[in-house]
Amino acid sequence: MTHSHLKIMAYVIFIVTVLMLPLALDEFWLNRTAKYLIFGMLGVAVSLSWGYAGILNLGQGMFFGAGAYMLGMSLKLASPTSLEQGTESPIPDFMMWNAEPNAVIDLCCINSGSFLWIPFQSQTFGLIMAIALPVLFAWALGSIIFSKGISGVFISIITLASVLLMRLLVVDNQALTGGFNGLTDLAWFTVFGYEFDPYSVTTYYLVACSLIVVLLLTRLLINSRSGLILQSIRDDQNRAKYLGFDAAAYQTFFFCVSAAISGFAGLLYVITSEFASPTFMDLTFSITMVIWAAVGGRASILGACIGAIAISMLGSSVSESELFVESWQAILGLCFVLVVLFMPNGLAGIAHGLCKKFVARQDDKKQRNEQNKAEELTKGGAA
Amino acid sequence: MIESKLDLYIDGLGVNFSGFQAVSNFSMVVAHGEMRVLLGANGAGKTTLMDMICGKTQSTEGKVFLGEQEITNKPPHVIARLGIGRKFQIPSVFKELTVLQNLSVAAMKQVSVFANLGSMKRQIHMDRLAEVMELTNLNKKADHVAGTLSHGETQWLELAMLIIRNPKVILLDEPTAGMTADETLKTSRIMNDLKGRHTIIVVEHDMAFVREIADKITVMHQGKFLAEGRISEIEKNQAVKDAYLGSGGIA
Ligand SMILES: Nc1ncnc2c1ncn2[C@@H]1O[C@H](COP(=O)(O)OP(=O)(O)O)[C@@H](O)[C@H]1O
Ligand SMILES: [Mg+2]
Numbered sequence: 001m002t003h004s005h006l007k008i009m010a011y012v013i014f015i016v017t018v019l020m021l022p023l024a025l026d027e028f029w030l031n032r033t034a035k036y037l038i039f040g041m042l043g044v045a046v047s048l049s050w051g052y053a054g055i056l057n058l059g060q061g062m063f064f065g066a067g068a069y070m071l072g073m074s075l076k077l078a079s080p081t082s083l084e085q086g087t088e089s090p091i092p093d094f095m096m097w098n099a100e101p102n103a104v105i106d107l108c109c110i111n112s113g114s115f116l117w118i119p120f121q122s123q124t125f126g127l128i129m130a131i132a133l134p135v136l137f138a139w140a141l142g143s144i145i146f147s148k149g150i151s152g153v154f155i156s157i158i159t160l161a162s163v164l165l166m167r168l169l170v171v172d173n174q175a176l177t178g179g180f181n182g183l184t185d186l187a188w189f190t191v192f193g194y195e196f197d198p199y200s201v202t203t204y205y206l207v208a209c210s211l212i213v214v215l216l217l218t219r220l221l222i223n224s225r226s227g228l229i230l231q232s233i234r235d236d237q238n239r240a241k242y243l244g245f246d247a248a249a250y251q252t253f254f255f256c257v258s259a260a261i262s263g264f265a266g267l268l269y270v271i272t273s274e275f276a277s278p279t280f281m282d283l284t285f286s287i288t289m290v291i292w293a294a295v296g297g298r299a300s301i302l303g304a305c306i307g308a309i310a311i312s313m314l315g316s317s318v319s320e321s322e323l324f325v326e327s328w329q330a331i332l333g334l335c336f337v338l339v340v341l342f343m344p345n346g347l348a349g350i351a352h353g354l355c356k357k358f359v360a361r362q363d364d365k366k367q368r369n370e371q372n373k374a375e376e377l378t379k380g381g382a383a
Numbered sequence: 384m385i386e387s388k389l390d391l392y393i394d395g396l397g398v399n400f401s402g403f404q405a406v407s408n409f410s411m412v413v414a415h416g417e418m419r420v421l422l423g424a425n426g427a428g429k430t431t432l433m434d435m436i437c438g439k440t441q442s443t444e445g446k447v448f449l450g451e452q453e454i455t456n457k458p459p460h461v462i463a464r465l466g467i468g469r470k471f472q473i474p475s476v477f478k479e480l481t482v483l484q485n486l487s488v489a490a491m492k493q494v495s496v497f498a499n500l501g502s503m504k505r506q507i508h509m510d511r512l513a514e515v516m517e518l519t520n521l522n523k524k525a526d527h528v529a530g531t532l533s534h535g536e537t538q539w540l541e542l543a544m545l546i547i548r549n550p551k552v553i554l555l556d557e558p559t560a561g562m563t564a565d566e567t568l569k570t571s572r573i574m575n576d577l578k579g580r581h582t583i584i585v586v587e588h589d590m591a592f593v594r595e596i597a598d599k600i601t602v603m604h605q606g607k608f609l610a611e612g613r614i615s616e617i618e619k620n621q622a623v624k625d626a627y628l629g630s631g632g633i634a
Binding site for chain 2: 221223224225226228229231232234235236238239240241242243244245246247249250253
């Protein structure tokens with residue numbers, strides 16, 4: 001039994017558990033758990049960017065939000081209310097409420113930006129944009145930040161400002177985005193005529209399989225040569241540059257991957273929760289993601305994933321009890337401080353340490369056994 | 384170009400740090416396979432010169448050629464790819480990775496993100512890795528995390544990372560700084576092993592070490608070229624003696 005065996009075992013146990021849960025849970029809990037799994041996916045994204053690339057992104061919510069809104073727009077247009085406005089093209093209800101008295105009631109021109117919604121009548125377009133837009137954001141932001149050699153806390157400040165800016169833009173453009181209310185009353189996600197009921201086992205498996213695929217692909221990516229180079233850039237950007245690696249290109253690429261995962265999580269969240277809201281871009285949400293990864297272990301994607309699932313699960317059950325409603329955020333904050341101070345590698349770090357001890361003890365035992373055998377042999381020989 | 388068998392050609396190189404001329408009008412030609420030692424008191428501009436060659440500092444005058452190719456002020460990773468390896472005065476390695484991982488990163492033939500999305504095994508020659516670890520006394524440390532190495536071992540690891548890339552030119556900034564006498568001796572053995580296989584420029588203060596390894600010496604003084612020649616010539620050179628008078632000679 002080696003260390004990497006134990007690691008593989010951890011993955012197998014996690015995957016099997018996730019796949020078996022529908023046997024134990026009812027519809028309500030399946031839907032809830034699906035959401036936690038989506039948060040687990042966000043944990044993977046944060047771990048990749050923070051733990052492996054050394055980029056502490058305090059605005060991960062902008063990618064999640066972008067993904068959610070992009071598919072949300074398609075699902076909004078497909079909803080019965082939008083379809084039954086008595087117009088040729090579907091029109092979101094909030095656009096009707098906000099329309100000028102003399103406006104032409106059509107998606108092309110009901111307000112000055114509404115034409116942007118036209119391609120979203122295709123759900124495929126919404127789906128593609130849910131990944132493409134976050135990646136585009138990440139690429140634009142990353143190319144600037146990394147090629148200028150900006151690092152550390154400045155990246156955190158820039159990403160933090162970006163998510164706040166995006167939230168402001170979404171809230172301020174009520175006629176285009178639904179403003180504070182976000183996008184509600186959405187149609188179900190539909191593939192070839194099959195509708196994904198958010199409370200069904202099928203939707204749960206859509207989310208669960210997506211998470212497993214993302215987890216394994218990210219693992220593969222980290223184990224690739226590029227993944228190792230990325231970690232070397234995290235450790236010493238200059239050393240990597242003077243070995244011939246374009247550090248900025250690596251950082252930008254993995255920043256985009258992290259954004260793509262977050263966007264994917266966002267679109268899955270819209271499918272399971274039937275709404276998209278500007279709260280996705282709240283600062284507290286982005287920071288919560290970082291806490292998930294810190295507690296789970298930012299240097300371990302499975303750790304961060306489990307951290308996200310466990311904390312969000314705990315958080316929602318705890319905040320249902322009167323006692324903790326107010327204090328949950330504070331408790332979470334305290335957890336974060338304690339983890340950062342006393343276990344920098346989170347729960348995964350502790351598990352890692354235990355595994356090491358276990359493996360070492362086994363090796364010890366083996367050695368002692370062999371020694372004993374050898375001694376017996378020599379004794380036998382002497383006699 | 385003057386000669387065909389030269390690897391590095393520096394022509395009137397200089398830099399002005401917002402008013403302070405750290406290096407000025409410096410020229411030097413280093414032949415293929417040569418081991419050149421760069422001497423000079425603290426602040427003479429040796430590190431700055433290396434910084435300009437490898438693209439860390441943008442020069443404000445003059446040119447640098449690697450063989451036939453001009454490399455003046457190109458981005459660091461481009462210069463590195465063209466075949467210049469740099470070791471820093473303060474040793475820099477990937478602290479959270481193991482020795483083997485450090486060397487694997489350095490050994491990668493491809494440099495682009497997309498070309499490197501494949502698996503680790505295919506591209507790295509384990510034989511070469513073992514050979515370099517042997518040369519740099521790191522063969523027992525393969526699985527140690529680089530952050531736990533001693534100062535001397537860290538210096539060797541960084542050296543090994545350069546060697547494994549097999550660059551034409553290696554720039555070494557005080558490779559024995561902070562080393563024990565024993566480690567210095569081992570380092571001079573490594574250097575002598577590299578001689579002839581790479582073109583090497585090394586900044587060094589330890590004169591015993593210099594005598595051990597140098598072909599030719601170039602002396603810098605206050606950012607300028609002062610003298611060049613074999614070690615015996617340099618020791619007799621009046622200008623060098625004058626420049627070092629205050630500090631009691633170069634030895
Ligand atoms: N980035 C910089 N800005 C301003 N001055 C610098 C910079 N880098 C080096 N110098 C100055 O240039 C001079 C040469 O430094 P350096 O090349 O480190 O000397 P050496 O390596 O020969 O000891 C020193 O006086 C140093 O203070
Ligand atoms: Mg120096």
